[in-house]
Amino acid sequence: MATASGGGGEFVDKFPDEAAIIKASFLIAFVSLGIGAFFGLVQALHRTNVLRVIDSADYYTMLTGHGVLLAIVFTIFFLCGVFHWAVARSLDRPAESALFSWAWVGLMTTGAVLATIAILGGFVPNLGMSADVLFTFYAPLQAHPIFYIGLAMFIVGTWLSGADWFLSYRAWRKDHPDERIPLQTFMVLTTMIMWYISTLGVAVSVVFFLIPWSLGLIESVNPLLTRTLFWYFGHPIVYFWLMPAYLLWYTVLPKLAGGRLFSDPLARVVFLLFLLLSTPVGIHHQYLDPGIAEGFKFIAMTNTMFLLLPSLLTAFTVVASVEHGARQRGGEGYLRWLGALPWRDPAFTGMALAGAMFAAGGFSGMINAGMNINYLIHNTLWVPGHFHLTVGTAVALTMMAGSYWLVPQVTGTKLYSRPIGLLQVIMWFVGMVFMSNAMHRAGLAGIPRRTAEPQYQNFEFLTPIGSIFELRVQIALGGTLLFLSVVLFLFNILLTSLGEESDRPVDSYLPEPLSGPEGSPRILDNLAMWTGIAAVLVVLAYTLPLAGIIQNGGGLFGGGLPVPATVSAGFDLVMTTVTSAFNTLWGVVA
Amino acid sequence: MKLTKARALILIAFSVPVAIELRTVAGFFNVELPLIAVAVIEFLFLALLFVLYGLYGEGSESAA
Numbered sequence: 001m002a003t004a005s006g007g008g009g010e011f012v013d014k015f016p017d018e019a020a021i022i023k024a025s026f027l028i029a030f031v032s033l034g035i036g037a038f039f040g041l042v043q044a045l046h047r048t049n050v051l052r053v054i055d056s057a058d059y060y061t062m063l064t065g066h067g068v069l070l071a072i073v074f075t076i077f078f079l080c081g082v083f084h085w086a087v088a089r090s091l092d093r094p095a096e097s098a099l100f101s102w103a104w105v106g107l108m109t110t111g112a113v114l115a116t117i118a119i120l121g122g123f124v125p126n127l128g129m130s131a132d133v134l135f136t137f138y139a140p141l142q143a144h145p146i147f148y149i150g151l152a153m154f155i156v157g158t159w160l161s162g163a164d165w166f167l168s169y170r171a172w173r174k175d176h177p178d179e180r181i182p183l184q185t186f187m188v189l190t191t192m193i194m195w196y197i198s199t200l201g202v203a204v205s206v207v208f209f210l211i212p213w214s215l216g217l218i219e220s221v222n223p224l225l226t227r228t229l230f231w232y233f234g235h236p237i238v239y240f241w242l243m244p245a246y247l248l249w250y251t252v253l254p255k256l257a258g259g260r261l262f263s264d265p266l267a268r269v270v271f272l273l274f275l276l277l278s279t280p281v282g283i284h285h286q287y288l289d290p291g292i293a294e295g296f297k298f299i300a301m302t303n304t305m306f307l308l309l310p311s312l313l314t315a316f317t318v319v320a321s322v323e324h325g326a327r328q329r330g331g332e333g334y335l336r337w338l339g340a341l342p343w344r345d346p347a348f349t350g351m352a353l354a355g356a357m358f359a360a361g362g363f364s365g366m367i368n369a370g371m372n373i374n375y376l377i378h379n380t381l382w383v384p385g386h387f388h389l390t391v392g393t394a395v396a397l398t399m400m401a402g403s404y405w406l407v408p409q410v411t412g413t414k415l416y417s418r419p420i421g422l423l424q425v426i427m428w429f430v431g432m433v434f435m436s437n438a439m440h441r442a443g444l445a446g447i448p449r450r451t452a453e454p455q456y457q458n459f460e461f462l463t464p465i466g467s468i469f470e471l472r473v474q475i476a477l478g479g480t481l482l483f484l485s486v487v488l489f490l491f492n493i494l495l496t497s498l499g500e501e502s503d504r505p506v507d508s509y510l511p512e513p514l515s516g517p518e519g520s521p522r523i524l525d526n527l528a529m530w531t532g533i534a535a536v537l538v539v540l541a542y543t544l545p546l547a548g549i550i551q552n553g554g555g556l557f558g559g560g561l562p563v564p565a566t567v568s569a570g571f572d573l574v575m576t577t578v579t580s581a582f583n584t585l586w587g588v589v590a
Numbered sequence: 591m592k593l594t595k596a597r598a599l600i601l602i603a604f605s606v607p608v609a610i611e612l613r614t615v616a617g618f619f620n621v622e623l624p625l626i627a628v629a630v631i632e633f634l635f636l637a638l639l640f641v642l643y644g645l646y647g648e649g650s651e652s653a654a
Contacts, residue, residue, distance in 0.1 A: 343596035353603070422596060426603045433607045465613045470625065474610075 011089065011508060012412040017098040018088040019410040023497075024105050025081035026407065028112065029074045029399075030490060036069035037486040044435070044479025047452060048472040059452035060132045061122035067135025068119060071241070071391055072154070073112045078399045079244040080108070080161050083188045085406060086247060087165045090182035091172040101164055108157030114150030118143060134450065136234065138205070138226040145214040152206050155199050162192035180517040181525050183264050184251055190271040191243040193531050194236055197538060198279045201232030209557070222558035224291040224549050231282035232542065239278040241391050243271070245398035249318045249351060251510060252405065256348040257341055259325025261513035265520030266317050272524065273310040276534050277303060280541030287374045291552055296545040297371055303541065304369040311362055318355060324514065346421030350401020353429045354394050357436075361389030364440060379450075382443020385436045393432050400489050401425055407496055408505035415506070416495035424488040427481050435478025438471040445471075547577075593647045598639055605635050 012019040039062045045051040046059055054062065084101070088094055095101045121129030121144065131143035137151070165188050169181070181189070209221045209229075250267045254260055261267065283300035286292055323337055331340030342348050364386040367373050377383065404421050408414055415421065445461045445468065447454050461468050523529070550556055609632040616623040 339597065343600050344594065349596070349600070422599065426599050429603050430606050433610065437607065437610050465617055466625065 011085070011409045015088045015094050017101070018084055018094055021095075021098075021101045021105060022081040022085050022406075022410045025077045025084065026403070026410070028109055029077035029081065030493060032069040032073040032077065032112070033396075033486060034490050036066050036074060037483050039063075039066040039069070041479055041483040045476055047454060048476040049453075050472070050476040056452035058123060060134065060450075061119065061130065063450060064122070064132055064134050065116070065119045068115060070396070071135055071237075072151075073116075075241045075391065075395060075399070076154075076158060077108065077112075079240065080105075080158070082244045082247065082399075082402070082406070083161070083165060083191075085410070086184035086251075087168050087188050090184035091168055093168060093172055095164055096167045096171055097164075100160070100167075104157045104160035104164060106157075107160065108154050111150045111153030111155075111157055115147050115154065116150075118147035118150065136230060137210070138230040139210070139213070139221045139223040142214055143210075145211060148206050148211045148214055152203070152211070155203060155206075158195065159199070162195065165189065165192065180522070183261075183267060183513070183517070184247060186268055186525065187243065187247045187250070187271050189527060190275045190530070191240065193527065193534070194243075194275045194278050195240050197531075197534055198233045198236030198240075201229040201282075202234075205229035205233075218557055220558045222549065222553040222556060224289060224553050225546070225556065225558070227286065227289065228283070228292070228546065228549055231285040232279065233282070234285060235282040236278040238390065239274050241395045243274065245354070245395045245402075246270070246314060248398055248402045249314070249355060250321075252402065253318060253348065253351045253355075254321035254325055255510050256345060256351070256405070257322040257325025258329040259321055259323075259327075260511045262317050262320040262324060263515040264513040264517045265515065265524065266313060267513075268517070268520065268524045270310040270313050270317070272530055273313075274307075275530055276537060277307050277310070279534065280537045281307065283541075283545060284369050284371075284374075287371055288378050291549055292545055293548060296548075299541065301369060301371045305366075308362075308366070315355075315359065321514075322352070344418065344422065346418055346425050347401050347405040349422060350404070350425035350428075351398050353425060354397035354401065357389050357397070357429065357432065358394035360436075361386060361394060364389065377443045379448060380443035381439045381447045381449050381454075384449050385439030385443055388432060388436045388439065392436075393428070397425060397428050397432075400428070403489075403493060405506055405508075407493055408502075409508050411497045411499075411505070412501045413496055413499035413505055414502045416492050416499060420488055420492050424485050424492065427485040427488065431478045431481025431485060433478070434474045435482065438474035438478065441466070442468070442471045442475075593643050595643075595648060598643050598647065601639060602636065605632060609635075 042054060043059065043062055043066060046054060046056070084095070115131070118129055118131040121127045122132050129144045129146065131137075131147035133141040133143045133147070137143060137147070165185075169185055169189060172185075205226050209218075209226055212218045213221050250261055254262070281300050281304045283292060283297055284304045287297055322341065323331075326337040326340040329340045329342075331337030341352070364382070367377060368383065368386055404415055404418075441463060442461075443449075445463045447461055447468075463471065517524075609628055612628050612631065613623045613625075
């Protein structure tokens with residue numbers, strides 16, 4: 001790991017253009033966080049019947065805003081800021097063109113604003129514009145074309161941001177032909193390759209089907225095809241959220257703990273495994289879709305279980321690195337070393353608590369991923385309970401905690417208040433324990449998700465322990481604590497950015513790993529080869545299911561009556577297509 | 591080990607999931623724990639922590 005950036009004030013002094021880009025990215029991320037968190041509070045109070053200030057019909061507009069603003073705009077803008085920082089810092093060079101960097105910031109911002117306008121238009125019925133399609137924006141729900149066009153611009157903006165970092169890497173490689181890729185840049189590049197592969201699905205869905213359909217250029221779409229293309233992207237986006245958190249856990253958390261990363265090669269292996277395995281698993285979100293044969297679902301489940309390996313490797317490496325830090329600080333014993341960790345530091349505490357909750361989220365995720373047990377909790381409140389532990393805590397809390405260390409580096413000012421920061425991250429942890437725990441329990445009782453008023457006449461949900469009323473109170477209390485936590489965070493960050501400049505706002509030095517990349521095989525850095533393998537795995541996992549969906553669902557644009565899914569249907573279509581192509585080619589050659 | 595404010599806050603934070611799941615764990619042993627019992631146990635834990643912080647926390651005579 002490069003350690004060029006020594007003093008805290010150096011990043012903003014050394015890379016002023018990059019610091020400006022990062023500040024702009026963080027600003028948009030935090031504005032989205034504030035609005036999205038407010039929507040979340042309104043929803044938590046509405047569906048628990050504690051306080052209803054909106055019509056239940058508007059609940060779905062808020063739900064879409066909450067999902068899009070937090071799960072897409074906040075997370076990805078923050079990712080762009082972190083990745084821009086990581087590439088400049090680890091390569092020790094600015095971006096090739098500041099204008100190009102501002103271009104992707106501008107494109108992403110325009111796209112995000114357009115999509116948000118379309119969503120908020122749902123609150124004004126006379127406007128004739130709405131996008132109540134929820135975060136999973138596949139057919140048959142239809143949004144205003146502005147929503148899809150905004151999302152398309154946003155995605156293209158992320159592609160350009162990746163190109164920016166690859167250009168930096170290419171320039172660095174010319175000057176350092178024999179060196180290993182610095183770890184943080186390696187993490188950024190592998191994540192972006194995964195993103196390029198996975199966003200192809202959503203790009204095809206939006207550009208070829210949803211935009212023409214919403215504009216009235218085509219009459220119908222094949223709904224299962226748009227669903228499958230969404231989930232082709234919808235699961236890897238989970239890792240796109242997670243990878244900046246992993247980058248911070250691997251390269252910053254050990255330093256904050258007082259130690260060093262345990263193993264650089266292990267970190268590289270983890271990121272490569274995510275590149276290979278993130279995409280060919282999306283069908284595990286479609287276990288109850290009748291148009292996909294069970295055999296393909298089983299393959300997706302198997303691939304998903306392989307994803308546990310890099311997660312468990314991460315748990316081992318990060319905990320080992322943190323323990324090393326604690327022992328450097330005088331910690332002893334099997335567990336007493338935990339007391340030696342810097343719990344006063346909100347950046348450390350927030351990331352550590354996020355990691356602890358991620359373990360719980362991983363366990364509930366395994367329930368989601370299991371084909372048979374998924375039927376128990378499918379489309380229940382269990383699912384939001386799960387992803388509020390993963391993206392809502394492992395990612396969001398790590399991003400907020402990381403901000404306490406990163407924002408001073410790009411503003412050159414000291415953190416306004418460490419005690420407020422500490423209170424904020426702990427409040428998030430406690431609030432999420434209340435809310436997520438109750439959501440999981442409510443899901444087990446069968447309470448559906450995405451429902452403004454989850455009550456059925458003459459039907460009573462039963463819980464094995466406690467009551468539904470307790471669960472509602474828990475969700476409302478948790479949601480309120482989470483919103484207050486966001487308010488504290490934004491207040492602290494705002495006052496930090498308005499503070500006076502400091503020569504050394506934060507200790508930004510990152511030490512070398514205990515085990516560096518020297519002893520690991522150089523093939524780990526062969527990005528072209530890993531990209532090829534990832535593409536082959538995607539082709540193997542998706543060709544037959546997609547072919548079957550097109551054949552059984554009435555073609556690319558739907559229209560016909562769907563027929564039951566079989567593995568052989570997809571195989572027949574592929575064989576017919578390949579045979580036809582071969583015959584045509586043979587005819588030309590002959 | 592000195593009980594700092596930060597350590598006390600962390601202990602409080604981790605006591606919340608333990609308290610919430612206490613009835614589930616008790617249920618494994620066929621013990622039906624009422625909600626009020628959980629509230630009392632959590633309150634007693636917080637009181638104990640408060641006393642320990644007063645005795646051994648930052649600024650206390652024994653800590654000095």
